[in-house]
Amino acid sequence: MDPWEDPAASVASPLAxxxxxxxxxxxxxxxxxxxxxxxxxxxxxVRRQQAAxxxxxxxxxxxxxxxxxxxxxxxxxxx
Amino acid sequence: xxxxxxxxxxxxxxxxxxxxxxxxxxxxxxRLGAAVDLCPGNALRLHLGMDWQDAAGLATQIAAGHPWSDxxxxxxxxxxxxPFGQTGREDGGARLAAWxxxxxxxxxxxxxxxxxxxxxxxLADAPRMPWQLTRQALARADLAILVAxxxxxxxxxLPALLEGVAAAGCAEARVVINGFDPRRDLDRDMALLxxxxxxxxxxxxxxxxxxxxxxxLACKQTVFDYAPSSQAAYDFEALATWVVARxxxxxxxxx
Numbered sequence: 001m002d003p004w005e006d007p008a009a010s011v012a013s014p015l016a017x018x019x020x021x022x023x024x025x026x027x028x029x030x031x032x033x034x035x036x037x038x039x040x041x042x043x044x045x046v047r048r049q050q051a052a053x054x055x056x057x058x059x060x061x062x063x064x065x066x067x068x069x070x071x072x073x074x075x076x077x078x079x
Numbered sequence: 080x081x082x083x084x085x086x087x088x089x090x091x092x093x094x095x096x097x098x099x100x101x102x103x104x105x106x107x108x109x110r111l112g113a114a115v116d117l118c119p120g121n122a123l124r125l126h127l128g129m130d131w132q133d134a135a136g137l138a139t140q141i142a143a144g145h146p147w148s149d150x151x152x153x154x155x156x157x158x159x160x161x162p163f164g165q166t167g168r169e170d171g172g173a174r175l176a177a178w179x180x181x182x183x184x185x186x187x188x189x190x191x192x193x194x195x196x197x198x199x200x201x202l203a204d205a206p207r208m209p210w211q212l213t214r215q216a217l218a219r220a221d222l223a224i225l226v227a228x229x230x231x232x233x234x235x236x237l238p239a240l241l242e243g244v245a246a247a248g249c250a251e252a253r254v255v256i257n258g259f260d261p262r263r264d265l266d267r268d269m270a271l272l273x274x275x276x277x278x279x280x281x282x283x284x285x286x287x288x289x290x291x292x293x294x295x296l297a298c299k300q301t302v303f304d305y306a307p308s309s310q311a312a313y314d315f316e317a318l319a320t321w322v323v324a325r326x327x328x329x330x331x332x333x334x
Contacts, residue, residue: 052275055268061231062272069238069278 080112081326082187082201084220084249086213087227089236093257094226096292097315098204099126101224103301104319105200106158112199113151113190114160117212119172123204124162127154128299136164138171141178148192156301161190176211186212187219200326207236208243217247221326224282225254229269241279251329255318256285284321286314 056063085101087094095118102123105111116123121136129152140150142164153159168174179186190201203220205213217223223244227233237254244252254273260266266288274281289311295302302312 048271048275051271055272058268059231059265062234062268065231065235065238066272069276 080187080191080201081221081330082190082203082216082219083322083326084203084205084213084216084223086205086217086223086225086240086244087207087236088225088234088240088254089228089230089232090207092226092228092233093286093292095120095122095204096126096296097224097226097255097257097286097318098202099123100292100301100303100311100315101319101322102127102158102160102202103154103156103303104316105202105322106156107303108319108323110198110200110319110323111158112201114158114202114204115186115190116161116163116204117172117175117186117210117216118204118206119163119166120206121163121165123160124152125299126296126301127152127156127158127160129154129162134165136162138166138175139164141175142166142168142171147189156304172206172210172212176215179212179215185219186215200322208240214243214247217244217249221250221329222322223249223252224322225252225279226257227254227273228258229256229260229263229266229273231265231269234269234272237279251280251325253280253282253325255282258288259285260288282318282321284314284318286311286318289314 056066083101085094085098095116098114102111102114114123114127115137119138124133124136125131136150137147140147147161150164151159151161163171163175166174179189182188184191186203187201190203203216205216207213225237225240225244227237241252256270256273259270270285273279287310289302289306289309291302291306291309292311295305298305302309302315306312
């Protein structure tokens, strides 16, 4: 499931699966926060890479330089 | 002693303008030791109110065999600075580089002698690589500010500059985008591309494109005096604050 379609699911599922949350008592706030930042950070990274790839697809000279710098791993770069 | 070198990624990106305003802002915070212009274009002085016809400066003094420190000035805003000088010779930069190598402490040693604030930051406005003067500045610099416009010319020039920075052994280099206009597609794209490039570190402050900067120079002022409420004035101030914080952080790490 895309965590950005259902943010609550992305938090609840891994905590429940790993058993790291104290579901009967007070929540482990630090652990909860780290879990919250996990999916969103990864999502942002993918979005950033996709956006950079779109930029390179739009401007040929920038694409040439990026290739020269071996930044070809950016998704969409060859589009 | 902290030395900050300001180096352009390409021609016309506004590195001297940025260096001048950074110097003024640091001086206003009482954190500037001195600024020196290592560019044969000799333009830093114009931002600091020096008379256009005044040819004096570091290279001029050396070429004439006079004490180099006599070429130093203090602007009306309290910025101690050494202009490059108008030598009228094409090899003025190379001669200056050769002379500096003979001095105790090189470039850093010379700047040390003219700074007013005991713990002040020394700021060098350096020309594009591969100038010998720029290599000297980068080798001594605690922080290099690589000035890039949000355009393809800067992006194409950055790889060579980054190689030069690494070869000189510069402690830390950060790219600062200068002249950013959020209304322009290419500016937004360039900012995104630079922010996502794993091979370079982008400073957390960028300077927006602001007509007040050009008008201020035409009026022989800085934007701090000409348009103190302008976006550029705010950006330069933020950049100076970040530089002070960054150097402080590095000092604490080294201690």
